[in-house]
Amino acid sequence: MAEPVKDTPPSEDPTIGRLVSDASRDISTLINKQIELTKSEVKVSVKAGGVGIALFVVAAFFGMLALIMVSVAAAYLIHWNGEGPDLHWAFLMVSGAYVVLALLFVLVAVRKVKKVKAPERAIKQAKATQRALKR
Numbered sequence: 001m002a003e004p005v006k007d008t009p010p011s012e013d014p015t016i017g018r019l020v021s022d023a024s025r026d027i028s029t030l031i032n033k034q035i036e037l038t039k040s041e042v043k044v045s046v047k048a049g050g051v052g053i054a055l056f057v058v059a060a061f062f063g064m065l066a067l068i069m070v071s072v073a074a075a076y077l078i079h080w081n082g083e084g085p086d087l088h089w090a091f092l093m094v095s096g097a098y099v100v101l102a103l104l105f106v107l108v109a110v111r112k113v114k115k116v117k118a119p120e121r122a123i124k125q126a127k128a129t130q131r132a133l134k135r
Helices: 016-079 087-114 120-134
Strands: none
């Protein structure tokens, strides 16, 4: 039977090949972690943007319903068989109320969309990594 090959003890000084291998592995790990950080920051921003867009859709939906369905009924209610303001004024009052409601939803949606921002931590970390690698 042949004797098994014994491992030689590692030398104290690493070889250039081992240093290059370790450096490329560390850089690869660093880049992967950078990508993960960027993905997590973008996820948060996309979620805030999605809520803002959904609120824009809600505002548009309410605007359409208000113009088509409820405006007529509310205007006739305000007019109240001729005892209230004239019918054309009643329609203007109802339309104005729904415009205010739609503007309120738009303002809330704009605030939500403004929360969408660039992945600042990931950008800062990438710049720091770039500076470290240049040295």
